[in-house]
Amino acid sequence: MKKRSLVLVTVDCLRADHVGFLGYSRAVTPALDALAQNSVVFSAAIVAGAPTYFSFPAIMASRYPLALGRDILGIAPHEVTLATSLRDAGYTTAAFLAGNPYLSPHFGYEQGFATFRDFLESGSADTSVSGAVPSTNFLSDFNRRIQADSRRTGLTGAAYDALYFWYCQWRLRRENVSMDSLRRYPPADVLVDEACSWLSGLREQPFFLWLHLMDPHHPYYPPAEALSSLDKSDITPRRARFLNSFWNRGDIGARRLERHRDEIIALYDAGIFWVDKQISRLVQALQKFQRWDGTVFAVTADHGEEFLEHGRRYHSPTSLPEQLIHVPLLLRSPEVSGMRLSQEPFSLIHLAPTLLDAVGVAVPDNFQGRSHWKEISAGNLLSEPAIVECVASNNPFQPSDRMRPRLMAVRDAMYKLVIDFNQNFNGITDSFYDLKNDPGEHSPVPDGALPEVRARLFKIARAHLQQTQRNRNVELRLLAHLRAIQQSPAKNQSGAISALPPTGSC
């Protein structure tokens, strides 16, 4: 059989309950919903880690993010991945990634790609969430002194923060801005243009194309056209800048943030709408180049996004709620008709081997996941809990932050156990949820209830940790360290994103 080609589209921050084919009520994904009719739709795809840097080792290399040790971020040098496997099988490979600093050659993501563009040089016009206010040295010094003085009590500190926020808004009130000038990452149309141009130069050989789109990532500045399609033209660029600045405030609580939540979600949804529209263009290009019928096409996300459901914003893995770990996954293959798989979880640790199997390329031995292609083609998904692991940390560029204790979840179709190995330095704590009766995870199951289920999930966690110890690949770990030593120190650039952005200054 002629080898199938593969397209993998990953969308940053796209949560499962914001796509139509998984039940979202706002019409943000018409193209994906149509594609889903002819695809295998996974009702419960679960990431293996969050955020980006803890999710992608599983997506690209079918490896749990902490399997090489928590000091290693990204793909280790010479690690076998989806891309290297396809390259070695004779595929032409290309990646176009929308300026996510964690998906760069610095972290090994170029391995296996003949063409690799991460858009990090040309990225953004404005790296500050609040917008920069020019100021004189005198004013800056004066401001710093007042700020320092205000920190003497909680009350004056809060008053200073509030005043400073509104002062920044006042300073910016007349500045002319556009969504394009405020946006931090190249929008999906730029990435799809690049991909189409690359596709147009291909000959007959099988190819692997990976696109990573950042449109739903904060700060939320979707194209005006997307807002207008969702009847949200009232959110002007200036309004969007205010909303993003407000949403980013660290000095107020969830209750006050709540007042702009709907508008923030509208901006986020418009980003998803734009992604959807551009994916549709990509599909049309594949059809035009007569590559669609021979291509397996997969769309998923690296993690979701929180909008105060548990009092938090963005996607910092402080805990592992469904909003963060449950992502969309659809897989279209020419010979498999459309179907929806049940609520059994499908861990993205299995995605790479399943995709290799779907295109007919051997799955490497080092992958921790296994192909589910046979079951999937037959319309089944075996019951197998998904494991999510990460380190609760805001700054992965700081090695000391990465040494923090592990946070993990074991999730099956009905229950979820979240284990925090050192919550507030109090030792291991766990939260156990009944997802069927409490899908919002508002109240953990009381201690002592459902002891057998809880024990079963704990045993799965323990087996996972034991396996991690046994399988630790010392050679890859050393190679990754060597790379870190040889590279100039990873700078904690102002343009580099963190899971939770810094707050405060204008």
Ligand SMILES: [Zn+2]
């Ligand atoms: Zn991400």
